[in-house]
Amino acid sequence: MAESDKVFAGSIPKFYDTLMVPLIFEVYAADMAERVAASSPGAVLETAAGSGVVTRALAPRLDAGARYVVTDLNQPxxxxxxxxxxxxxxxxxxxxxxxHLPFDAASFDVVCCQFGAMFFPDRIAGYAEARRVLRPGGRFVFNVWDRIEENAFADEVTHAVAAVFPHDPPRFLARTPHGYHDVALIREDLSRAGFTGIAIQTREEVSRSPSAREVATAYCQGTPLRSEIEARDASLLQLATDRAAQAIASRHGEGPVAGKIQAHVIVAAG
Incomplete structure (x- = not known):
């Protein structure tokens, strides 16, 4: 993972929340909120919370006396x-x-993390930390994207942007968000971190947007893909966005568009 893959700053948080969240994150956030709230936990820790889509879905489902700690590495x-x-x-x-969680051992009933594990530089260490802060019988609930070929818009954007930079194609989407999809490896990493009960479900959903242009803008300007494009030639950001919009429209139409998205949802217990 490149260092720029972790940079969500400047205008990215707003683009991410207003465009990316409804495009691909809300449906999985609702699923995660339901899974976390099912056990009526008294204390929940959320890691890699991003712009708060899970937080907004989960908070109304928690008891009035629950403790909910929401964290992210990225302050913006x-x-x-x-x-x-x-x-x-x-x-x-x-x-x-x-x-490196700043919490005592056995502090939480549930640790949840939506689409954050792919960004962990050491996933086993991250999983071990989640297990450390869980109380006996606690659950670690998280999800990761399946391979990019199972996620239509991300795949199409990646190919379109690569054509703008054929000698050095930006690979953020394939490398990081969609780079940790091997179910056997996920199980192995969790086992090495000390988890014993591991359930993995692959969920296919549909990503919808009012237009191909919004999809292209979301991916090209609302994720660290923007930083990769600008590092190559900032003047080509709009061209890259245009090419991505054209590619999506050619496959999905000029009006409202819909494409397949797919992720793995994992529930692990120690």
Missing amino acids: MLDYAASRQGPDSRIEWRQADAL
């Missing part, structure tokens, strides 16, 4: 998430590294 994303959430005395916002 966490600030944006807090601004969207509004006042809630149960929620503590805290900048934290999922690989």
Whole structure:
């Protein structure tokens, strides 16, 4: 993973939340919120919370006396998430590294993480930290994207942008968000971190947008793919976005568009 893969700053948080979240994240956030709330946990830790899509879905489902600690490595994303959430005395916002959690052992009933594990530089260490802060009988609930070929828009954007930079194609989407999809490897990493009960479900959903242009803008300007494009030639950001929009429209039409998305949902217990 390139260092730029972890940079969600500048205009990226707003583009990410207003475009990427409804495009691909909301449907999985609702699923995660349901899974986490099912056990009526008294204390929940969310890592890699991003712009807060899971937080907004989960908070209304938790008991009035629940403790909910929401963390992210990236302070600009966490600030944006807090601004969207509004006042809630149960929620503590805290900048934290999922690989070095600043919490006591056995502090939480559930640890959840939506589409963050792919960014962990050491996933086994991250999983071990989640297990450390879980109480006996606690659950670690997280999800990761399946391979990019199972996610239509991400695949199409990657190919379109690569054509703009044929000698050095930006590969952020394939490398990081869609780079950790091997179910056998996920099981092995969790086992090495000390988890014994591991359930993995592959969920196919549909990504929808009012237009191909919005999809292209979301991926090219609302993710670290933007940083990769600008590092090559900032003047070509709009061209790359245009080419991505054209590629999506050619396959899905000029009006509202829909494409397949697919992810693995994992529930692990120690």
